[in-house]
Amino acid sequence: MNHLPQSWGRPRDDIYGAYDHSYLQSNGPNQHTQSPIVTGTSVIALKFKDGVVIAADNLASYGSLARFTDVKRLRSFADSSIVGFGGDVSDMQYLDRLLSSLDTREAYCSSGHSLNAQNLHTYLAKVFYKRRSEFSPLWNQVLVAGLDAESKPFLASADLLGTTFSAPSLATGFGAHLAQPLLRKVAPDEDAVAKLSEEEAVQAVKESMKVLFYRDARSLDKYSIAVVTKAGIRLKEDEKLENQSWAFADKIRGYGTQVN
Template sequence: MNHFPQAWGRPTNDVYGAYDQSYLQTSAPHTHTQSPAVTGTSVIAVKFNGGVAIAADNLASYGSLARFTDIKRLRPFDNNAVVGFGGDVSDMQYIDRLLTSLDIKEDYSTYGHSLNAQNLHTYLSKVMYKRRSDFNPLWNNILVAGFDGEGQPFLSSVDLLGNTYSAPSLATGFGAHLAIPILRRLFPEEQPLEQVKEEHAVDALKQCLKVLFYRDARSTDRYSIAVVKEDGVVIKEDERLEKQSWAFAEGIRGYGRTTE
């Protein structure tokens, strides 16, 4: 049996001759994918006294279809940093392979040094800028959480163009519009970092995830959350927002049975 698709449903060559494949030839230039297919939405993070908390839901959407519900978009690196990915899932997997290779290389290094979060962010910013310069960008917005070379909490982002930005609280995707106002209200920039406690930061992220679940059509109530402190990374990948229900919508005028 001929398993090539171009031969399906046609007689053998001795009847009509060899299959004409000239239509497969093209002089068009080589192109790259410019439209992500399967994407993840927001990643949110906030600094606290002694570390950084970062969270992302576990949904990967195929367009508007909630296609994959168990995609982990937080990746720990060397137990001292966490990388959160928003955007294209296939590009996220490519970057994950790069980070795995880098981690192995660092583990076998004879210099005895390990990369901190600031080093990792610099590396990723160069990767993203190089791919952008090749007109073949990686369609991701990345948050890097951990510690810098001086042992201070570090949180910064890099986008598909290689642009970088640092702040006490950051978010990607729709979270930049919905979660950042909440985090800035709870943790004003003029507030000293020493006054922000770990439990307050984690509760704030859960509050933001709840808002995103209700207001971002590409979000879900299952999420991953990680806390980076000096003694390592604690990550929980199969959490679920409690008591989330659309029952309140029954009382909204024009929805369901409520017509008055």
């Protein structure tokens, strides 16, 4: 009896002839996912004097199809950090499990130390760079928002190449083109962040989400938004855009049945 795994359940060669094993691709190279399939769009975040506001819509698109409308792309960790995921949803789920496992290990660790946003960002950057170096990248760009070791507002980005940077406001995807100019008007530098209130930051992020809904074809009017401060995390996952309407489109020349 042939005990090789590729022969399990196969007809007997001496009766039916040798089985074609070419499907095994045993002579070819290892292949990894080289393009994302189901993707999420922009994540935007803004620091203010006491913390960070971060938001992402709940849509996951299959190519151009708005396939999944209830995908939460903000995840909370260590009771002081939020990670917002842009890009491939399956890779997002992998990273979510990875971070949840890390969070659990740290919670049961007897060292007395706890994770913060800066730790998570460094860890994610190393994971992204490792996978990139293996030519099997995780097709995501993430924003990590929360508090650092000194309980100061922290906001930084990491992408599939392991590239990292920090700024008073950050955005992924089309948000980098459409939302960032709006957020930079509110908080152009760290001095402006020190004077920015939570209410002003939340309002700026909500206005940016409205612009993204109007201008980004891969966005949705239902979104998640979180505020991270020393008091903890306030996460709302089923927010709807307020006062949004396409009625203004009737006044745009070329829209509908206008003739003059």
